[in-house]
Amino acid sequence: xxxxxxxxxxxxxNWTKNCQDLSKDSRMKxxxxxxxxxxxxxxxxxxxxxxxHEKESELGKSLEEEKKKNMELQKELDLxxxxxxxxxxxxxxxxxxxxxxxxxxxxxRRQLDDIKxxxxxxxxxxxxxxxxxxxxxxxxxxxxAKTESMGxxxxxxxxxxxxDKNVRKNLEENSRSLGQKAAIAETxxxxxxxxxxxxxxxxxxxxxxxxxxxxxxSILNQxxxxxxxxxxxxxxxxxxxxxxxxxxxxxxxxxxxxxATLSENKLQLAExxxxxxxxxxxxxxxxxxxxxxxxxACAKEFNIARRKHHxxxxxxxxxxxxxxxxxxxxxxxxxxxxxxxCFVEVRLT
Numbered sequence: 510x511x512x513x514x515x516x517x518x519x520x521x522x523n524w525t526k527n528c529q530d531l532s533k534d535s536r537m538k539x540x541x542x543x544x545x546x547x548x549x550x551x552x553x554x555x556x557x558x559x560x561x562h563e564k565e566s567e568l569g570k571s572l573e574e575e576k577k578k579n580m581e582l583q584k585e586l587d588l589x590x591x592x593x594x595x596x597x598x599x600x601x602x603x604x605x606x607x608x609x610x611x612x613x614x615x616x617x618r619r620q621l622d623d624i625k626x627x628x629x630x631x632x633x634x635x636x637x638x639x640x641x642x643x644x645x646x647x648x649x650x651x652x653x654a655k656t657e658s659m660g661x662x663x664x665x666x667x668x669x670x671x672x673d674k675n676v677r678k679n680l681e682e683n684s685r686s687l688g689q690k691a692a693i694a695e696t697x698x699x700x701x702x703x704x705x706x707x708x709x710x711x712x713x714x715x716x717x718x719x720x721x722x723x724x725x726x727s728i729l730n731q732x733x734x735x736x737x738x739x740x741x742x743x744x745x746x747x748x749x750x751x752x753x754x755x756x757x758x759x760x761x762x763x764x765x766x767x768x769a770t771l772s773e774n775k776l777q778l779a780e781x782x783x784x785x786x787x788x789x790x791x792x793x794x795x796x797x798x799x800x801x802x803x804x805x806a807c808a809k810e811f812n813i814a815r816r817k818h819h820x821x822x823x824x825x826x827x828x829x830x831x832x833x834x835x836x837x838x839x840x841x842x843x844x845x846x847x848x849x850x851c852f853v854e855v856r857l858t
Contacts, residue, residue, distance in 0.1 A: 809828055
């Protein structure tokens with residue numbers, strides 16, 4: 510884009526130089542006309558009085574024709590001066606446009622820095638990015654196809670611009686060689702310059718859109734790279750989670766074994782205490798701990814969280830919720846655990 514803006518001022522400077530050459534040619538023509546007039550005056554003074562009147566009339570006609578040519582050349586010179594002023598204004602506008610584009614580039618770089626900071630926060634959005642990853646890849650493919658089509662369009666515009674340059678050179682050569690068709694050539698040149706200006710603006714807009722698309726593609730590529738790294742971390746975390754699950758299952762089995770051992774030891778201790786405490790033959794039918802799979806009241810299966818408890822009155826095995834009450838029985842100095850049914854019976858008696 511900077512090269513195109515630099516080339517256009519050079520073209521305009523060449524145009525101004527050509528205009529100055531034309532003005533020099535017109536001045537030379539005026540000087541030649543004046544020299545012819547002086548020669549004619551000298552001829553008039555040397556000729557005889559007989560042909561003086563006829564030659565004066567002929568010279569008057571030729572003088573009028575030369576004056577007309579001089580007026581046309583003066584108009585052409587004024588037009589070239591006005592074109593030169595317009596070209597200077599265009600140069601100033603181009604310089605201003607270049608400064609504006611440089612400011613735009615600086616702002617785009619700042620936006621790029623902000624986007625880099627935003628990319629650091631994308632590590633926390635893994636699940637959302639997984640759903641949008643396919644859409645972004647499709648968008649990248651579309652943008653690449655669009656950039657390719659835009660590149661071909663820009664190439665065609667460059668070729669057309671070169672053709673317009675050649676046409677313009679031919680028009681300038683024809684305008685120099687053919688003085689009588691200067692007005693027609695000028696109108697064609699103005700029309701060609703307008704078309705060239707429109708095509709140049711179109712080309713600049715296409716280049717700007719292509720730069721924006723390239724920035725978007727680079728941003729999306731960075732996001733894809735960050736998502737790939739996040740995916741690798743996610744896979745590593747899954748493997749670590751699997752290992753932790755294996756360790757947890759092993760620890761759970763170990764706890765089950767320890768719990769079973771503790772429950773057996775506790776039951777043995779309770780049996781020994783009951784045997785020592787009871788002096789009569791009123792000992793209940795004590796259910797074996799191995800035979801009990803579920804609670805005798807609510808029928809819920811036993812596990813690590815749901816422990817086994819013997820009722821000290823009937824001897825059956827219950828869960829903690831169905832045997833949380835305590836009551837003082839004969840032969841025990843302290844209240845002992847009983848089931849809900851035995852607790853009601855003891856209260857009634």
